[in-house]
Amino acid sequence: xxxxxxxxxxxxxxxxxxxxxxxxxxxxxxxxxxxxxxxxxxxxxxxxxxxxxxxxxxxxxxxxxxxxxxxxxxxxxxxxxxxxxxxxxxxxxxxxxxxxxxxxxxxxxxxxxxxxxxxxxxxxxxxxxxxxxxxxxxxxxxxxxxxxxxxxxxxxxxxxxxxxxxxxxxxxxxxxxxxxxxxxxxxxxxxxxxxxxxxxxxxxxxxxxxxxxxxxxxxxxxxxxxxxxxxxxxxxxxxxxxxxxxxxx
Amino acid sequence: xxxxxxxxxxxxxxxxxxxxxxxxxxxxxxxxxxxxxxxxxxxxxxxxxxxxxxxxxxxxxxxxxxxxxxxxxxxxxxxxxxxxxxxxxxxxxxxxxxxxxxxxxxxxxxxxxxxxxxxxxxxxxxxxxxxxxxxxxxxxxxxxxxxxxxxxxxxxxxxxxxxxxxxxxxxxxxxxxxxxxxxxxxxxxxxxxxxxxxxxxxxxxxxxxxxxxxxxxxxxxxxxxxxxxxxxxxxxxxxxxxxxxxxxxxxxxxxxxxxxxxxxxxxxxxxxxxxxxxxxxxxxxxxxxxxxxxxxxxxxxxxxxxxxxxxxxxxxxxxxxxxxxxxxxxxxxxxxxxxxxxxxxxxxxxxxxxxxxxxxxxxxxxxxxxxxxxxxxxxxxxxxxxxxxxxxxxxxxxxxxxxxxxxxxxxxxxxxxxxxxxxxxxxxxxxxxxxxxxxxxxxxxxxxxxxxxxxxxxxxxxxxxxxxxxxxxxxxxxxxxxxxxxxxxxxxxxxxxxxxxxxxxxxxxxxxxxxxxxxxxxxxxxxxxxxxxxxxxxxxxxxxxxxxxxxxxxxxxxxxxxxxxxxxxxxxxxxxxxxxxxxxxxxxxxxxxxxxxxxxxxxxxxxxxxxxxxxxxxxxxxxxxxxxxxxxxxxxxxxxxxxxxxxxxxxxxxxxxxxxxxxxxxxxx
Numbered sequence: 055x056x057x058x059x060x061x062x063x064x065x066x067x068x069x070x071x072x073x074x075x076x077x078x079x080x081x082x083x084x085x086x087x088x089x090x091x092x093x094x095x096x097x098x099x100x101x102x103x104x105x106x107x108x109x110x111x112x113x114x115x116x117x118x119x120x121x122x123x124x125x126x127x128x129x130x131x132x133x134x135x136x137x138x139x140x141x142x143x144x145x146x147x148x149x150x151x152x153x154x155x156x157x158x159x160x161x162x163x164x165x166x167x168x169x170x171x172x173x174x175x176x177x178x179x180x181x182x183x184x185x186x187x188x189x190x191x192x193x194x195x196x197x198x199x200x201x202x203x204x205x206x207x208x209x210x211x212x213x214x215x216x217x218x219x220x221x222x223x224x225x226x227x228x229x230x231x232x233x234x235x236x237x238x239x240x241x242x243x244x245x246x247x248x249x250x251x252x253x254x255x256x257x258x259x260x261x262x263x264x265x266x267x268x269x270x271x272x273x274x275x276x277x278x279x280x281x282x283x284x285x286x287x288x289x290x291x292x293x294x295x296x297x298x299x300x301x302x303x
Numbered sequence: 304x305x306x307x308x309x310x311x312x313x314x315x316x317x318x319x320x321x322x323x324x325x326x327x328x329x330x331x332x333x334x335x336x337x338x339x340x341x342x343x344x345x346x347x348x349x350x351x352x353x354x355x356x357x358x359x360x361x362x363x364x365x366x367x368x369x370x371x372x373x374x375x376x377x378x379x380x381x382x383x384x385x386x387x388x389x390x391x392x393x394x395x396x397x398x399x400x401x402x403x404x405x406x407x408x409x410x411x412x413x414x415x416x417x418x419x420x421x422x423x424x425x426x427x428x429x430x431x432x433x434x435x436x437x438x439x440x441x442x443x444x445x446x447x448x449x450x451x452x453x454x455x456x457x458x459x460x461x462x463x464x465x466x467x468x469x470x471x472x473x474x475x476x477x478x479x480x481x482x483x484x485x486x487x488x489x490x491x492x493x494x495x496x497x498x499x500x501x502x503x504x505x506x507x508x509x510x511x512x513x514x515x516x517x518x519x520x521x522x523x524x525x526x527x528x529x530x531x532x533x534x535x536x537x538x539x540x541x542x543x544x545x546x547x548x549x550x551x552x553x554x555x556x557x558x559x560x561x562x563x564x565x566x567x568x569x570x571x572x573x574x575x576x577x578x579x580x581x582x583x584x585x586x587x588x589x590x591x592x593x594x595x596x597x598x599x600x601x602x603x604x605x606x607x608x609x610x611x612x613x614x615x616x617x618x619x620x621x622x623x624x625x626x627x628x629x630x631x632x633x634x635x636x637x638x639x640x641x642x643x644x645x646x647x648x649x650x651x652x653x654x655x656x657x658x659x660x661x662x663x664x665x666x667x668x669x670x671x672x673x674x675x676x677x678x679x680x681x682x683x684x685x686x687x688x689x690x691x692x693x694x695x696x697x698x699x700x701x702x703x704x705x706x707x708x709x710x711x712x713x714x715x716x717x718x719x720x721x722x723x724x725x726x727x728x729x730x731x732x733x734x735x736x737x738x739x740x741x742x743x744x745x746x747x748x749x750x751x752x753x754x755x756x757x758x759x760x761x762x763x764x765x766x767x768x769x770x771x772x773x774x775x776x777x778x779x780x781x782x783x784x785x786x787x788x789x790x791x792x793x794x795x796x797x798x799x800x801x802x803x804x805x806x807x808x809x810x811x812x813x814x815x816x817x818x819x820x821x822x823x824x825x826x827x828x829x830x831x832x833x834x835x836x837x838x839x840x841x842x843x844x845x846x847x848x849x850x851x852x853x854x855x856x857x858x859x860x861x862x863x864x865x866x867x868x869x870x871x872x873x874x875x876x877x878x879x880x881x882x883x884x885x886x887x888x889x890x891x892x893x894x895x896x897x898x899x900x901x902x903x904x905x906x907x908x909x910x911x912x913x914x915x916x917x918x919x920x921x922x923x924x925x926x927x928x929x930x931x932x933x934x935x936x937x938x939x940x941x942x943x944x945x946x947x948x949x950x951x952x953x954x955x956x957x958x959x960x961x962x963x964x965x966x967x968x969x970x971x972x
Binding site for chain 2: 056058059061062063064065066069070072073074076077078112165189190192193196197198199200201209212219286289290293294297
């Protein structure tokens with residue numbers, strides 16, 4: 055497919071992340087650090103999960119339920135990791151606030167906290183895109199293209215990039231929602247990330263059917279839109295609440 | 304909140320609906336274990352036999368990529384080639400191959416459409432077509448000892464293998480044919496879509512890269528190598544060089560072991576000339592069982608020549624080595640040559656229940672008549688086998704294309720005879736083509752020819768008439784040799800060949816190949832081909848007398864006069880025997896190897912055969928392969944790049960808008 059198409063696929067999967075990095079993350083060194091360490095942690099989690107499941111793959115049966123099991127266990131492990139990261143973040147927030155008090159500087163604003171969550175979520179998204187899409191992209195730079203039998207209208211690499219973009223969006227913004235939920239104690243927001251992650255994972259099983267990708271991908275983008283909108287609503291609500299309360303934190 | 308509930312509901316529904324959908328990760332999907340696996344499945348390697356670039360003193364023939372790059376073109380079937388715009392890799396069946404090539408040579412507008420040619424293989428082809436011979440109608444006419452006057456020995460000949468083509472041509476195997484037919488069909492069905500199946504040809508020839516377009520320049524630059532190999536001769540019984548007795552007159556039986564074809568690695572030559580080779584080996588085996596060969600008043604000598612399809616390299620070099628009194632011909636004095644019998648194509652002699660052979664004679668009339676009478680006597684002794692031998696028609700201008708032509712030009716007075724299964728035109732409809740294979744010949748015909756020749760040689764050498772019926776040709780040996788030399792199973796890995804040598808390949812090919820390194824006059828040259836080494840070991844074994852060092856390995860005690868080490872490769876130790884069997888290099892008499900490179904010698908007008916020698920060389924090449932894969936057209940690729948850029952920029956704009964909205968919200972404090 056040549057270099058042009060290869061770059062196109064990479065931009066499709068990670069271009070918006072690049073834009074987010076340039077516009078928001080790159081201005082604050084702390085956010086860059088958060089992003090890098092988050093990417094590393096999530097990548098390691100994916101590698102650990104794949105190491106565990108390597109012994110059982112390829113599945114000998116033709117049924118779909120082993121894949122559902124795989125997705126279920128992987129999502130559950132990752133959500134547990136998200137909660138663990140939240141606790142780590144809480145410790146770090148206390149340390150930073152204590153330090154700020156000592157040197158008589160302002161504490162973390164609500165926007166700072168949300169930006170840190172955003173950087174963390176972006177790390178998760180980038181890890182997913184690298185693991186599931188970019189690592190497969192090398193053959194896309196050569197002259198040949200590839201079509202999977204069950205999705206014979208769209209090139210395989212395009213499908214892969216589109217799915218990766220949806221997941222990047224979902225992961226990036228659901229981290230903001232989750233951290234806000236944990237800090238406020240809001241049940242809906244706390245359950246949002248795991249449920250959406252699981253739903254999105256299960257939706258990809260539709261791609262196993264013949265012609266399934268034509269249904270599966272739009273549904274996946276529906277989930278991504280949902281995440282974006284919910285995050286937007288959440289951010290707006292918290293900012294206006296704080297404004298009313300005269301509170302910036 | 305409502306959105307959230309909706310999504311939950313949706314995913315639950317999907318989860319419940321999954322069992323009802325026909326979802327299965329069935330075996331249809333290939334499972335890849337790594338990215339290299341994915342890449343490998345995108346590119347399919349195709350099994351094909353190439354046509355390579357050969358050069359002579361005045362130019363070149365054969366096929367090559369037009370430059371240094373690989374050729375990539377969509378696969379189109381020949382019948383649809385006319386409507387196709389742009390250049391294509393044309394998939395053609397063997398019966399239309401000749402007409403396609405002649406059209407390419409004549410019509411330059413059509414030839415610009417041809418990026419490469421892929422020739423299909425099929426099993427029913429031999430029965431369907433009348434004949435396919437890429438050689439000319441009178442092969443190697445310029446070497447004949449008579450004026451040819453357009454006599455057609457090979458009426459099926461089209462001459463396409465002697466032309467130059469500026470594009471790659473490959474012969475496909477059976478499985479590759481079906482793969483590419485599917486690819487071509489897919490291309491036709493999806494003409495409007497933005498993908499197509501292409502074939503990528505790698506047939507880059509060094510002489511094209513370095514622009515050396517004839518033998519002299521390419522040999523000087525070192526971008527090609529001359530064609531040649533190693534012929535073998537053997538004496539039965541072994542010649543005692545140190546003996547004081549006068550040398551006996553020589554009865555020489557010869558054949559050749561190399562064939563040619565349009566496609567380099569598919570030159571089996573079953574009928575021409577391997578049927579003759581197998582007959583000769585069976586003759587030597589039959590005669591070796593007789594007693595009292597030392598008391599015969601003539602000496603039997605067997606010669607297996609190579610390079611005969613490319614300017615009679617073997618036979619001409621044989622005479623040159625004899626003139627130079629080289630070590631390779633020690634013990635053989637060509638001045639004592641009395642009769643020469645050549646076994647030509649003998650695999651298709653069946654007609655009306657009889658196996659009929661034709662004796663093409665030339666040279667001194669009285670001795671030739673004598674030889675023919677002996678042949679008829681042998682035929683009479685084999686009355687139960689329904690074998691007939693006739694004199695060739697007097698309307699023939701002379702002997703058919705054969706190594707005997709060299710002998711007649713060098714020694715016009717010799718008594719010579721070529722035994723063939725045809726009279727005035729080749730019975731082989733597939734002369735010098737890849738279709739001249741095992742199904743083209745019959746084993747019993749070869750056994751009949753061998754019986755005839757064995758009995759004839761015995762009597763010519765002075766053998767007793769009473770003993771003639773004890774000469775029996777081993778038919779199972781003939782069957783075994785057919786399987787070893789003309790099929791891929793068992794091929795050269797058969798028991799008989801492995802008894803003598805360790806072959807480098809399994810599938811036999813009888814293309815003479817190129818001479819690697821310096822042509823050697825040693826007892827055991829380093830680079831002799833598999834078939835040459837097998838023939839040498841076989842003849843040495845059959846014509847041997849056990850040495851005093853019976854059964855001992857050759858490493859220490861096998862360097863006495865007349866002693867040879869046979870089967871050295873097969874078990875590592877070898878067996879020491881007394882035998883007169885030598886390799887003779889076979890290459891153009893106009894070449895000399897000097898200090899690491901080949902020199903073309905100036906035209907020596909005294910040797911009239913040298914004048915017509917084209918001095919064939921083969922271009923060097925790196926790798927040769929074909930593969931097929933699917934490509935998208937470049938507009939689609941650019942659209943994808945555009946999509947990626949647009950998505951990135953759009954995201955940036957949206958993020959900036961969100962940033963400004965949020966900072967406005969924060970500032971309203």
